[in-house]
Amino acid sequence: MVAVPKTLPITQPTIQRAAIVLHAEEQPLRGVARPGTHELYRNPRVSCDQRALGPLRPDFVRVKMKYVGLCGTDLHAAKADPNTGYVRTSSPASIPAKGRILGHEGIGQIAQAGRNVPHLREGAWVIFDSIIACRQCDRCKRGFLNQCRHARLLGLEEDGLFAASVDLPAGIVHDVSTYIESDADARALALLEPAAVAFVACRKAKVKRGERLTIFGAGPIGTYCAMLARNVFGAGKIAVVEPVEFRRRFAARWAEHVFTPAEFALSRCDSFDVAFEASGVLNNVDSVLPRMNAAGRIVVLGRSGEPLHLSATDDLITNAISIMGSRGHHGGAYEMLLQLYAEKKFSPADAVTSVIQGLEKLAELMRSPDDVIQHDNKILVQI
Numbered sequence: 001m002v003a004v005p006k007t008l009p010i011t012q013p014t015i016q017r018a019a020i021v022l023h024a025e026e027q028p029l030r031g032v033a034r035p036g037t038h039e040l041y042r043n044p045r046v047s048c049d050q051r052a053l054g055p056l057r058p059d060f061v062r063v064k065m066k067y068v069g070l071c072g073t074d075l076h077a078a079k080a081d082p083n084t085g086y087v088r089t090s091s092p093a094s095i096p097a098k099g100r101i102l103g104h105e106g107i108g109q110i111a112q113a114g115r116n117v118p119h120l121r122e123g124a125w126v127i128f129d130s131i132i133a134c135r136q137c138d139r140c141k142r143g144f145l146n147q148c149r150h151a152r153l154l155g156l157e158e159d160g161l162f163a164a165s166v167d168l169p170a171g172i173v174h175d176v177s178t179y180i181e182s183d184a185d186a187r188a189l190a191l192l193e194p195a196a197v198a199f200v201a202c203r204k205a206k207v208k209r210g211e212r213l214t215i216f217g218a219g220p221i222g223t224y225c226a227m228l229a230r231n232v233f234g235a236g237k238i239a240v241v242e243p244v245e246f247r248r249r250f251a252a253r254w255a256e257h258v259f260t261p262a263e264f265a266l267s268r269c270d271s272f273d274v275a276f277e278a279s280g281v282l283n284n285v286d287s288v289l290p291r292m293n294a295a296g297r298i299v300v301l302g303r304s305g306e307p308l309h310l311s312a313t314d315d316l317i318t319n320a321i322s323i324m325g326s327r328g329h330h331g332g333a334y335e336m337l338l339q340l341y342a343e344k345k346f347s348p349a350d351a352v353t354s355v356i357q358g359l360e361k362l363a364e365l366m367r368s369p370d371d372v373i374q375h376d377n378k379i380l381v382q383i
Helices: 072-078 183-189 192-205 220-231 245-254 261-266 283-291 313-318 333-342 359-366 369-375
Strands: 015-026 041-053 060-070 105-113 125-128 165-169 173-175 213-216 238-241 257-259 272-277 292-300 322-325 352-357 378-382
Touching (some): 015 359, 041 072, 041 165, 041 359, 060 183, 072 359, 072 369, 125 192, 183 333, 192 220, 192 292, 192 333, 213 220, 238 261, 245 257, 245 369, 257 261, 283 313, 352 359, 359 378
Parallel strands (some): 213 272, 238 257, 272 292, 292 322, 352 378
Antiparallel strands (some): 015 041, 060 105, 060 165, 060 378, 105 125
16 A cells, blocks of 8 residues: 655745844842832843744734834833833833834734634734733723733733734724825824823813813823823813923923923912823822812823822812823724824824834834933834
């Protein structure tokens, strides 16, 4: 009997693509029972590596990235505390031995769709959820996708968008092709995610027409809060508090007052209805409490691993002030912002201060995060 050779399965070839990879040493801080990211990973290093993409999974899509946005979280993940060596971000993260591909803001075009993804065509322009929600837990079923019990963060807990091509679950991909008529549209919608984070915060704060606001931190999220509060929610006077001169000057177009932290402490600018803490300096929450109006709202967005201490509790109680956290973009923010963009009432591109070319340049910038903070607001990268 002649042996019949077994038929080998047809497999898709593995392809190589350039990617920005964060490497770090896992070394939990002694004496901490549940270490956060800023107490777990040390000596971060960023490199532009060649990373493999294997066969496309049935429920995934392969996307050729066109533009990505550099977020403060990316910079803080790549920056070490000079005293401890641990990363500066406290956002949930998982950095395996091979490293983590960073990035959660961006836009690209579908190169290939898995066999279970009939609704996304090749060439479609797509943006992405940065919080990968399970959509099955009790919180998700109640509509709190940003607070999903099993959430995974794109670019921190799952490989992200800082790559020439990426494979992603189709469930986190949003087709925005109908809004793309030019390269300018692609640049703007690449930054819909951070704008949506600010939109959710403004909505959570219930910003009303004519209300007085203060915003601590004029990085991208703080800037988007100012833009949206003024142009969409109808806020009245806005004060921005920011230590970096470049960012103060940039934010001034959406604020009546801009201060250094020292200037704000000495100013007579008070009686705020809403305060946004977007800097990660949580002492700002306590210091602004005596300056809040009755029924004022303080929204905390910035993460640094700092504890929140309150001494002005009498002001908190007497004036019925609410302090709340806010994270994420789920809950209809994309849809609202796309409508506003189509009506030419808002553009995420207004926060862009630099557009750079290529992943190698991005890796170079990320090795000097302080320079980025001192001389830029939102950086857009063309892949």
